[in-house]
Amino acid sequence: MSTPPPVDAVSALREGDAGRTEEALAILSRVFGYDSFRGEQAAIIDQVASGGDAVVLMPTGGGKSLCYQIPALLREGTGIVVSPLIALMADQVAALEAVGIRAAYLNSTLEMHEAQAVEQQLLAGELDLLYMAPERLVLPRTVQLLQRAQLALFAIDEAHCVSQWGHDFRPDYLGLSMLADAFPGVPRIALTATATEATHRELTERLQMQQARHFVSSFDRPNIQYRIEPKASPREQLLRLITAEHEGDSGIVYCLSRKSVETTAQWLADRGIPALPYHAGLPPEVRQDHQERFLRADGLIMVATIAFGMGIDKPDVRFVAHLDLPKSIEGYYQETGRAGRDGLPSTAWMAYGLGDVVSQRKFIEGGESSEQFKRNARSHLDAMLALCETVDCRRVQLLRYFGQDSSPCGNCDTCLNPPQxxxxxxxxxxxxxxxxxxxxxxxxxxxxxxxxxxxxxxxxxxxxxxxxxxxxxxxxxxxxxxxxxxxxxxxxxxxxxxxxxxxxxxxxxxxxxxxxxxxxxxxxxxVDRAPQRGARGGGRRAGGASRAAETLEPAQRERFEALRAWRTSVAKEKQIPPYMVFSDATLVGIVETAPQSVQQLGTVSGVGAKKLAEYGEDVLEALSGSDAG
Structure with missing residues (x-):
């Protein structure tokens, strides 16, 4: 089927004299397919687009990436994005290219001639966004290269990595303080989804962003249901969770040890649950293959250590499970935040027992770290234990840890089933x-x-x-x-x-x-509660239908599954993850809107100009085919 010619959305929108806010909204609609900004996105974008610095604390799934992507499109030059994970840069760039943004990355996976080609694109002003890791950015050669280019901004993603007492310290991030002196006229935006007040202060000081404007959004993720239950037979409990509530869904299962990761993944696979292991002890090519399979497949479960997940943009992860106690609330919150990035209902589940407490205490006291580090680790663990043992709303406890007040959510296990x-x-x-x-x-x-x-x-x-x-x-x-x-x-x-x-x-x-x-x-x-069975109610879903479609009527679910099948075939043909075609949330929106024309399809949230031109007629054909069937 022929499709309309591609739309150069960015260059078209840079023309004209519209104000920054109007132009930002136009980019949001035409490039990304959304009608309005959420929370403080508009204020953050205006701050950076006008040349100011910003420190942004916003939960996973809150739309942090738009806060630097749109200013990079509004300003002249290239936006430099500092990302800690080389393995994900190719997917991040592919997602931007899918909506018509000129993007590239510079990292050690490129051959010399490939890296040189990217550098030439940068110097020629042919890139909107360029991704690189912090260790490359601070190299003198890279600094000299960037000083020859026209730069729109620096975006420091996962900025909590600069905090030595945070949960995910990366020494390479400490060198990023040089940006203030080396590029005084280029605005900087530091972003993170997990920062206590102490970490917030530390990252501000270490990045020399004391003069920046600070934006602290609510850390609440209302679409995630938090549940912690007594550890009895944790793998059997996990299996019940998957088969009763998340059959056919993508999910992540976290374990502390590499051995537990491998045995759990095999245990699930032996029971017909598609699962793969991921930990630092696997060969790099195996880790990369498993990560790509997880990103590109529907309904695959990744069993992993905490080495997996940062920067993962897969929006349709429907559950995150912990078979071992996390070391801190920051780590737990970041890991559970990888569920439900599309805003649809998702589950954060944990099995927790006495052995977890003893082993964590033993790990802390047996280490060779400084006494200060041990005190910090004990404090992190105490807060994590308090969350596990609370008889009050878990969401209230979580948000209080990050310095935010809230009322009982009515959606966590302690609200739905108050403990005796x-x-x-x-x-x-x-x-x-x-x-x-x-x-x-x-x-x-x-x-x-x-x-x-x-x-x-x-x-x-x-x-x-x-x-x-x-x-x-x-x-x-x-x-x-x-x-x-x-x-x-x-x-x-x-x-x-x-x-x-x-x-x-x-x-x-x-x-x-x-x-x-x-x-x-x-x-x-x-009083310990018995392990829950299908706490959401409703039991198993017919045919393994995605939880994303559970609010749809039966006929609408058939159309949703038809669109899902079409999306899978397109993704395989293009060798990209299915969510880069359209997210589950967008497919639900298409089904609910029931568009009769390409123009109507363009009103659905998440359908931007480039995707409308590329996929519009095919989507309508897939819908009509499901109706005919």
């Missing part, structure tokens, strides 16, 4: 007494297993050999089961009433133990 609590003051005193008696009267410290045996009066070779049955605390906790005691220990560890020390996680009284032992404070603990 019980007065555990006496139980906590019994547990602390057992720990203290074992130490004082026997000179012994034990992990949770032996302490629980003493509380339950359960004989074992160790108990008999150590004459534990002679202790006054022997059997004083028979009113609780072993599972209930382990639940209590986990929550007391999270509150600092207990601590786990050493390689074996032996229990000792924590800094908050004194007031509890003296009955100066009461202890309210939550």
């Amino acid at each position: 609590t019980w007065d555990a003051t006496v139980a906590a005193q019994k547990l602390l007494s057992a720990v203290i008696r074992l130490d004082r009267e026997r000179g012994q410290r034990f992990g949770s297993g032996q302490v629980v045996d003493v509380l339950l009066g359960r004989e074992s070779e160790r108990s008999l050999a150590s004459r534990h049955h002679e202790l006054s605390v022997w059997g004083i906790g028979e009113e609780l089961s072993e599972k209930e005691w382990r639940t209590a220990i986990r929550q007391l560890l999270a509150r600092g009433i207990l601590e786990a020390e050493g390689d074996y996680g032996v229990l000792v009284p924590g800094p908050q133990a004194g007031p509890v032992l003296r009955s100066e404070e009461t202890v309210q603990l939550a």
Whole structure:
């Protein structure tokens, strides 16, 4: 089928005397296919387009990239984008080219002649955006090259990487402070989705952006449902989540160890769930292949360490699962934020248990880092444990960590299924007494297993050999089961009433133990809830239909799946990820609009001029074919 000639949207919009705001809106509509800006996007774009610096804190999926892409199109010259991940630059450039923006990248994957060709394009003013990693940007040769070019702006993406006490420090980012002196007339915009107030201050100072205008958006992601449940059989729990709620959806599963990544991916594959492993120990070509397959496929699950995910622009990740406790809320928030970038309903799920607490404490104390680093790591872990153990709204707890107030969301597990609590003051005193008696009267410290045996009066070779049955605390906790005691220990560890020390996680009284032992404070603990089955309701979706289409009527779902099939064939032909053709959210918008003409199709959010010209007639044909079928 013939298509109209391509539209040079950018050059067309640069002509005329329209004001910056009107021109920015025109670019937003014609190039990207959106009718209006969200939040503070318009103010940020105006700040940078007029030559000012900006520090932008905005959640993943909030539209950060538009905040530097549109100013780069409004200003003369090329926008330089600093990105920490070389592996994703080709996809980022392909996504821009798909909407008619002239983009390229400079990194170590290019042959010399390819790099030279990009440099010539830059000097000739033939690029709107150029991506490069921080380690290349700070090279004297690169600085000299950029000083010969006309530059529109510098965009420093993932700017939290400059913070040494953040969750994802990258030493290469420290060199970016030179931009202020080397390019004094070029505006800079630093962007991140994860920054506490302390990290915000540090990145501002290290990048010498004290005079910049600061934009702090709400970190709330209302389309994500946060759920944390007791770890029983975590892989079985994960399988239930996938089959009951996310069959046919793309997702990411995070594990702490490489071995766990590989065994979990294989375990899922053995059960008919398409899954691939990703960690730093795999050969580079394997990691690259798995990443590309994840980006280009519908319904594939990536099982990964935290080495995977930063900069991933795949908008239709419907769930992010954690089989191990993250080290910090910043890391957790960034990882869960990779779900639902298109704004459609998504799930952030975690299985969490006592072993997670003990292993994380052991990892921190056993490291060779400085005491300052360990204190920082403990603080991060304490905040993460508080999120896991809260009986209040998880979203409120998350946002409070980032310095923002909110009201209960009504969509997380603690809102939908409020946990029951019980007065555990006496139980906590019994547990602390057992720990203290074992130490004082026997000179012994034990992990949770032996302490629980003493509380339950359960004989074992160790108990008999150590004459534990002679202790006054022997059997004083028979009113609780072993599972209930382990639940209590986990929550007391999270509150600092207990601590786990050493390689074996032996229990000792924590800094908050004194007031509890003296009955100066009461202890309210939550009753562990059973693992949830299909918390959203509705059970499995017929035919593995994407969650994106769950709000559509049956006939509309058929059209959605027809468009999905068409999109997959186009993506394979062009060798690009399907979302670069159209996102799930745009396909839903097309189905709901039911356009009868190319002009009507152009009114759908996410359908820009270039894509309308390239795909318009084919989309209408796919829709009519599904109706005929």
